[in-house]
Amino acid sequence: MDDLFPETRERLVLAPGAVLLGGFAKAEAPALLRAVESVAEQAPFRQYRTGGGRLMAAAMTSCGSYGWISDGHGYRYVRTDPLTGRLWPVMPAVFSILAERAARVAGYAGFVPQCGLINRYEAGAGMGLHQDRDERNMKAPVVSVSLGLSAIFQWGGARRQDARRNVPLHHGDVVVWGGSSRRNFHGILPVRSAPAVEGLGCRYNLTFRVVD
Numbered sequence: 001m002d003d004l005f006p007e008t009r010e011r012l013v014l015a016p017g018a019v020l021l022g023g024f025a026k027a028e029a030p031a032l033l034r035a036v037e038s039v040a041e042q043a044p045f046r047q048y049r050t051g052g053g054r055l056m057a058a059a060m061t062s063c064g065s066y067g068w069i070s071d072g073h074g075y076r077y078v079r080t081d082p083l084t085g086r087l088w089p090v091m092p093a094v095f096s097i098l099a100e101r102a103a104r105v106a107g108y109a110g111f112v113p114q115c116g117l118i119n120r121y122e123a124g125a126g127m128g129l130h131q132d133r134d135e136r137n138m139k140a141p142v143v144s145v146s147l148g149l150s151a152i153f154q155w156g157g158a159r160r161q162d163a164r165r166n167v168p169l170h171h172g173d174v175v176v177w178g179g180s181s182r183r184n185f186h187g188i189l190p191v192r193s194a195p196a197v198e199g200l201g202c203r204y205n206l207t208f209r210v211v212d
Contacts, residue, residue: 014155014167017141017179019106025145026172028098029198032147035092036118036204039063042089043081045120051075057125057190058205064091066115066211068134075134077115077211091116098174099143099208106176108141113208121151121203123193129160129185132209140210141178147171148200149191156185171197 009022025032045059048070062068066077067088081088095116103111119127132142146169153175156164162185169175177184191203 009173012167014165014175014177015157015181015184017107018155018175018177018181018184020167020169021102021105021174021176023170023172024102024105024174025098025147028094029147029172031094032098032145032206033198033200033204035094036147036206038092039089039116039118042086043067043084045118046083056127058119058121058127060120061118063089063095063116063118064114068115068117077134095206095208098145102143102145102174102176103141106141106143106178108176108178111140111143111208112210113143114211115209117207117209119205119207121149121188121191121205123149123202124190126151126190127188129154129156129164129187131183131185132207133183135209136212137210138182139178141176141182143208144175144177145206145208146173146175147204147206148197149194149203150197151191151203152189154187154189156187158183158185160185171200 012020043061045061048056099113150170153167153169154164156162
């Protein structure tokens with residue numbers, strides 16, 4: 001997989017308000033993965049369907065005050081897990097601390113996530129171009145953490161037809177976007193099969209958002 005020059009990956013500006021922090025979460029990765037397992041024990045991974053009825057490729061779960069779901073009523077945040085009937089698991093401290101720190105380094109001080117959405121990508125799974133626009137609060141940024149297998153992050157513009165940039169994301173990378181880039185289209189190309197990374201044979205993507 002082609003990579004960016006190593007010296008550019010520590011902090012790579014993708015657009016005004018959007019930055020890649022290369023390897024930012026790598027030191028915390030073992031603790032983050034343990035937290036993922038804890039969340040999944042309480043709120044198991046599941047595959048949602050799009051509004052059109054298509055099964056999403058990535059399996060998902062959530063933690064925090066809100067969880068993100070998709071069903072026949074559309075995409076939205078809810079306070080209760082429809083699979084278990086219980087409140088979503090409390091967001092692990094290692095999640096919220098990392099998300100706040102990454103946001104602050106990217107220029108967004110005071111970030112307190114209300115939702116931690118966890119996507120699990122097995123080899124061959126991806127996610128098409130989309131905007132994160134289901135949140136009622138669009139002033140706060142999105143903080144996205146990559147763990148496990150590498151993937152190609154497609155970073156586009158405010159319109160679906162805008163040119164997009166393919167950015168390799170590796171274990172421990174964090175992308176933060178907000179401000180004028182908050183509604184930019186983005187997606188993940190299908191994850192390639194590869195040797196396990198730190199014992200992980202899939203890709204986890206943790207995204208942290210403020211909902212209201």
